[in-house]
Amino acid sequence: MLKLTNYGLYCPAGDFYIDASGKVARNIVTHAHSDHARPGHISYLTHTHSATLLRARMGKNICLQTLEYQQEINLNGVRVSLHPAGHIYGAAQVKIKHNGATWVVSGDYKLENDQLSTPFEPVKCQVFVSESTFALPVYKWLQQKEVYDQINLWWQQNKAEGITSLLFGYSLGKSQRIIKNIDHSIGKVYVHKTVGAMNDAIRHSGANLPATITLDESTRAQEVRGHLIIAPPSITAGRIMQDLHPVSIAMASGWAHTGKHMVRSNMDKGFVLSDHADWPGINRAIEESGANHVISMHGYTAELSQWLNETGLDSMELEQLKYRHTAL
Ligand SMILES: [Zn+2]
Ligand SMILES: [Zn+2]
Known part of the structure; x- marks a missing residue:
């Protein structure tokens, strides 16, 4: 359902990108950090809470459509909705459904409720694209x-x-x-x-x-x-x-x-205070997604995928999406 292109993650059926770079027609932005929300696209789709942040960073006149959490839209037959990622204010996971398959792209996330971001909610899917910034057992945060x-x-x-x-x-x-x-x-x-x-x-x-x-x-x-x-x-x-x-x-x-x-x-x-999930948090998010396939991105991707494959899931690093097709 998603491929990795030079502009980033792309959904051919829905004709949209997620956290793209360069210039694309439709870009879904998970959150307003500059390594995810990049300027120069023709149109943007993001959560309502990220709208002012995106405009503050990219200018008032960007073409921007917003969604509430759980609100679903149809993009060329692909159903798209945003769900709380708990990472920063307005951060969203992107859920996409098409032809009986469901993928979730996590963006950045954390499971702890920071009292400001809408708390993380697990979203059931078959394929979970998970960040892995702190995906090593050594990373375990204090309360x-x-x-x-x-x-x-x-x-x-x-x-x-x-x-x-x-x-x-x-x-x-x-x-x-x-x-x-x-x-x-x-x-x-x-x-x-x-x-x-x-x-x-x-x-x-x-x-x-x-x-x-x-x-x-x-x-x-x-x-x-x-x-x-x-x-x-x-x-x-x-x-x-x-x-x-x-x-x-x-x-x-x-x-x-x-x-x-x-x-x-x-x-x-x-x-030690992070807005990313620690090792137990990443593992819990993956488990609660119910996904059998996990694609790791951002950070310790090789380590996370290897660990998940050893535990019986099917996992690969995002880079491999360039060369491999998933079953779904
Ligand atoms: Zn971020
Ligand atoms: Zn990030």
Whole structure:
């Protein structure tokens, strides 16, 4: 039902792509992260909650159709619906049905309810295309409550010592999840302008996000002292604000688990918090989908497929879709 082309996953019967790159006529976007939602397509289909985010990233005038979760449409005889993926606000799994076969493309997903994204729902299918960013047994996340407690404690201790807390997290998803779940009674939450823009976009789409203050040129270091600043990892501390010292710098990421990508030498702390499913989560999602065929994409694809084949399922990596046809 789906093939892998140079533009990405393509459904020939329905004549649409999923998370395509390049320029295609109809592109279904699972969520607004830039490695999934790419500019330049003629028309887009996405979840209602992703509409403002997509427009914020690609311009107001893109041709965009939106669906609610579970709402089904017919594209050239193929039935298409979106289902909660729990990854970030508006993230969706794409379910496609045609000629008695059902496929689900997961996009990115996590099973924990982050209080902001609509929680992940398993969708029954025969073929499940699963992300595998953290598909190794070593990746097993703590309960998120414990991680928020760690962040609160770090912030509280810094504040008591007059130290500013600077926390790096992706501007879309991780930042809002942290803002939603930390203890705002400790102090004020300042955000870098790229985080501020994403906050505004999801508030505009109906998300209930606690108040934040967006940093600008007029913000003085003295004003933020002891408070929390959330900024994307691509920004260096010095570029946020000169003379932020004394400051404690931390990162919130799944990669903090193994230290991978923790390249900053000046990082004081790493909080293991991921918007992707861990190893038990991936296995549970696959099991609950009821799929006999699993196609792995994004990350540890070879490891996941090998493991699934050993457990009796039929699995292959996405790349192999270029050369192999599935039975369904
Ligand atoms: Zn993502
Ligand atoms: Zn992704």
